[in-house]
Amino acid sequence: MSHDREHLFDGEDRRILTRLANFTCAALTMARAKADAETRAAEAEAARNAVALAEARKDDVIATLSHELRNPIATVDSALAAARKLAAAYPDVSSALGVADRQMQLLKRLVGDLLDAPRIKHGKLSVQPSYGLLQDIVADAVTAMRSDVNGGQHRLHVAVPPYPVTVHADLVRLTQVVSNVLSNAVKYTPPGGDITLSVEAPDLDIAHTEGPSPCDAVITVKDNGAGISASALPHVFDMFAQSASARKHAAGGLGIGPAVVRHLVTAHNGTVNIASTGEGQGTEVTIRLPIVCKSTGEPTTTTARPIAPKRILLVDDCADATEALGTLLELEGYEVKRATSGTDALSIVESFAPDVALIDISMPDIDGPELAQLLRLRAECSLTRLVALTGSSDVTSRPETDERIFDAHLIKPLSLDDLENVLRSS
Template sequence: MPRLSHSGAASDARRAQMLATRKLDTRPHRAPDYAAENKALHTLARALSASDTVMLQTLVDMALALCDAGSAGISLRDRDATQPSPFRWVAVSGRCAVYVDHVIPSDDSPAGVVLELDAPQLFAFPKRQFACMTDIEPEITEELVVPVPGVPEPWGALWVMSHDEAHHFDHEHRRILTSLANFTCAALSIRQANADAEARAAEAEAARRALAAAESNKDNFIAMLGHELRGPLAPVDSALAAAQKLAANSPVVLSALAVANRQVGQLKRIVSDLLDASRIRTGKLAVHRVYGLLGDIIKDAVGTVREEAQKRQHRLRVEQPPYPLTVFADAGRLTQVFSNLLWNAVKYTPSGGEITLRVEAPDPGAIPEHDSTPREVVIIVRDNGLGIAPDLLPHIFELFTQAPGVRMRAEGGLGVGLSVVRHLVSAHLGEIAIYSEGEGKGTEVIVRLPIVCRSQVEHAASTSHGIPPARILLVDDIPDATEALAILLTLDGHEVKRAQNGPEALSLVDSFTPDVALIDINMPNMDGYELARLLRQRPQCTSTRLVALTGYAGTTSERGADEFDCYLVKPPSLEDLGEVLRR
């Protein structure tokens, strides 16, 4: 405990010879009553589980009994008060019990003198020396006060009073009171530590909740952003497709439309990455595995980048085993994985560069007939492009991670694609790793997937945009979206009716029975779920296929599970529409 400088009060006390501390050692010594002390300490230990008020009151009751005093109490610094902090009698026992909560100054009181002298003191007739005790009744013949140590400053003082001139305190009383003061210090320090820990825990919990709320708000924002971006993308995409059909005989127009179409495709990929990132955060990005041929998946992935690779004069080489590879996987999601890796290679490889996709896997025909254990396939995508800086490699799969130079490129994206790729690879129980010797030294991506199976399947038929003629109802509160899609579908020979809200759609079906109704979920007043439910109730719509159009990351909903036959993400592709209409 730091020793404090002597104040004027301490000096005055010495001059008045009111300090009788030396008498404690000259008075007859008594044998310690350890049995009584042990019993008191056990009582105090049990009181530790109670409130501070109960624990301190038990403490002063013990001091009163063990010292055979007339009054006992504990004076603690009132830390809530302005400086200099006074003392408050927080617990009092005996004849002075009525003075609980009595406040005395720190610079003119027995407790103040004891803390400045940093040692137990015995005061004779303290009421005559300290103005703060003048009104205390009855008379105090002696007061023994010991400091209650603490860090960074003493907690206060523990004291006993005698109101009988025949009863004096001695060395043994000082030892007992000092022991109780040390117990008080330990108890108060534990309470303070617990309070501090609880406060920090509360702060940490508040921070965790704030972080969770921020993450939730971010996910909601990404989902809403994806929806808002898909809204205008849908009519632009449909209008471009319709314009390409109308301008079939104009190479110049087709060339200009091709540029716009490529840029819209880039926007669609960015929005899809955003939505998939949000689906991952909300646990809604799943894989649905079936048997298929890896060659078909690779062919579709390469097809997404072949035109751009040719435009940039890249040498794109695909190396696959001579035998067909049967896999148990989500073909659409794996196509997304390899398309993303190939797009990265195309984007970040200079003109004339080399890109290789190599497949290494055992022959499914060599797998024993009754062995169902999947074998591993290794897909390696290598380029001699820009490469990756060493300090960026450990963070390459983190959401929104990009090299500074990439942000300056027009086709740089948002840095979410590889995060989605890693999730999809993990969902197939696989592993992915990226290697690069540094900037300008190319990149190698290795994907390992335990998906090769013995089962034999046929090659998938080539995709076709041909859609059988049908009666189609389009319902969307964005006029441009329905108009552009209606033009495209009409050019393909379908009979199309449009509505901008639920009541208008219900009015149309009185004279127009659709084979398929494409309905935007998020419309004001009457949303898509309610419209679908009301259409189900119309006898003429019993065979109508109801398709939900949504731009949100979560494309399914328990609420709409019974109303809709399927969901399509806006803008729906011609392949998706063709699949729906063929059913």
Template sequence: MTVPTASPLVSRIQQAGALVTAELDARSHRSPDYAAESEALHAMAQALTESDTAMLQKLVDTALTLCAAGSAGISLHEPKDGQYSAFRWAAVAGRCADLAGHLIPTDDSPGGVAIALGSPQLFVFPKRHFRCLAHVVPEVTEELVVPVPGTPKPWGALWVMSHDDHHFDSEHRRILKSLAAFTCAALTIAQAKADAEARAREAEEARRAVAAAEAHKDDFIATLGHELRNPLAPIDSAMAAAQRLAADCPAVLSALAVANRQVQQLKRLVSDLLDASRIRHGKLSVRPAHALLGDIIKDAIAAVSEQAERRRHQLHATLPPYPVTVSADAARLVQVISNVLGDAVKYTPPGGEITLDVDAPDPAAIPEHDSAPREVVITVRDTGIGVPPDLLPRIFDRFSQSRSARMGAEGGLGLGLSVVKYLVNAHQGEVSVFSEGEGKGTQVVLRLPIVRHSSVEHSASTTHGIPPARILLVDDNADATEALALLLTLDGHEVKRAQNGLEALVLVESFTPDVALIDIHMPGMDGHELARLLRQRTQCASTRLVALTGSTGAKDSAAMREFDCCLVKPPSLEDLAFVMRG
């Protein structure tokens, strides 16, 4: 808003003879004391590091001294409702010092006249013409007022008053103009600092809001993943049991195979959700050990081979002719490679081609005492839908997918590559994705410094065959226990079920389990309390207690000390076979 015009006020003051600015040049003036002025400006420059109030006070103290005035002050515009209708005496020195903070109208004040005229003005006996000065004691014989320039409007006015026969001259005007210019610079700096601090606060508040939203989203994702595990467990177990029961019925097996493929897809989506939650909380870890790279590649290909065959893909793998020993978390590396292969299968049209090439040095050629890791480069190429250029920089972001990927019949959540990048980085490696654009295929390159000088025997093929065992299942989810019990019974085990801790305690009076699979979160007596009570039973002294939980971080919790081990729901048959073997 513009400053209200002061033309009527100027005319009135001029007609009253109170405006005597022309006398400044007619009066004799002292020689400039540049040394004192320089010292004063230096002191004010130092005051810039202090608060705005301290800086303005230093300014008016300097004006008071250099102009030998009785009072000095600075009047700054006090905006109200977008209008500049008042001046605030922001700092005052001398005989008017007790009036600091006083408000006066802009349209009836010496400062208003000086700003309206756009130049320094000298007034005689201003109290007689400006009602706003009536409270000033004693009489004011002269007042010299200099506008404080500013952009886009003046900041206000700097003024000095005489209360006796002291007269101001052109030298005093020069000093005040210099101080007014300094004031403009200081106020501009202060305003810029305040604006910057306000923007910084807004940015920090926005950052916190985004972080809070991200945390809420991650918590929701983790909860969703945990909740989805519960119905998946009985479905998966029931389907596995049904496939055994329908071994002689091809039509039923065919229908179950379709359902099983969709359940496996759901399990992968849930695993991606839970891995994203583990990454967020730093709980997705790797545990390196010596393994054969060939076994890792074989397991990764096996994980996607059925889907690749169903889509009639040509899947080729080229490995070194010699065994390559690596120091890596084999399970996590299988997850990395199968994720990359799975994306290639998913986003390559039927009949497409997928190749996996492994370039690794021969560990036998590494000197025996050389422990430095060598690099293995795994390259996966496909002839699929490719990646648009605008998505490539964000390809590893969570939930990042192209439109064509989202429209795919088997599209995922856009979490796979973010998990891949995290796990590759955890192995001190690098992953990069290349594509010439949509419809031109994709190339993923994994570089992992994991090759070691060592020899490892090929791992035996996995099997679920274990000696029959007496198993106690404790879970308040009846469907989950019924389906898992049926599957384990078909495998030759003797299984008893309980839906709460009290039922389990009654059962063990007549049934001594070899293994007890116990859900942690049950109403009433939870899994922890049940485990402690079972430990006190002499008949359960050799029972292997296994916790079942949907929490991704629980396996590392000190609260699990009552149990021999912990499995995340739904447990795989490999996991169950492992814990039952002890």
């Protein structure tokens, strides 16, 4: 279309040119908008990938840090336990070691919370229900927190049903839930404050219930401590969430505990609620769990019988860890041989037939699973119970081969009660 002496533009030409210009402008605008959108989408995708990578690296760092911390914690914990036994006749020394031991228990709880954080995020913190008494769970939780309660001069009031209450739940995890809630009450309640732990549950042996469904147990922990502000209350279950006032009042904590509690309660198909009328007004935590069931007819507790002295082979590449734990076990009456490598362990069993071999999973020359397989081939170890010592409590992350090789797994720091349970079953 041209404008010359023979052809002059008229209104129709103007209309066509205007529409063509508008169409071209729209096409260019759309092309530019598409390019901008694609650029922004690529930038957003890159940002999401960067955030996901940062989160993954953070989880890896937390998991690695907490796992690596278990080794020195286990060593110091064993050394403290041995020192307290040796210093039993010296009150002043025992008192100082008691302070160190209480702080070590706090450190163990913090590391345990760190390990639980990434598991909750990825849905790997599972529960393994079994039958037990609700009163035993509460008693274990109170015992675990007794030194903290006494240290803070708190008045702890505990009320449980007078009749046995059988529950079907993960007894260890439920003890962790009650301990965690009690721990927060102790942290945020000033010295001399009141803490009340009450439990309500039906007596199914005499109560009429319809159907096989379990009934609710209600666990309530109430304190007259720091309380929670209205603005912070909706976020108490968020991971790593702590208000400024909470950080000011608490004697340690990472803001992980409430998230762990909610996850474990939810895994039991229960609910947890935290209420407070404001700062300085105290806090009330209510946990409702459908776990109460009729008695199975089997004894829910067993009377501990004395453990005969056992011959133990202790294998750990950390010399301090083997020395501290070995000394503690010897004070408990065990005959202990120490090895700091798989090669040393194989040499020792040529003249020493252990009843139990406690083997660290991660060692440089011969790792734990490989050493266990080699010990299985030795005639001297045909009756030896092979127990893995690991810094990870995540059962789902263990290779299936480890489960087949070892007779049991114990978590660092080693609990003597857990060891005795293994010995009883051997």
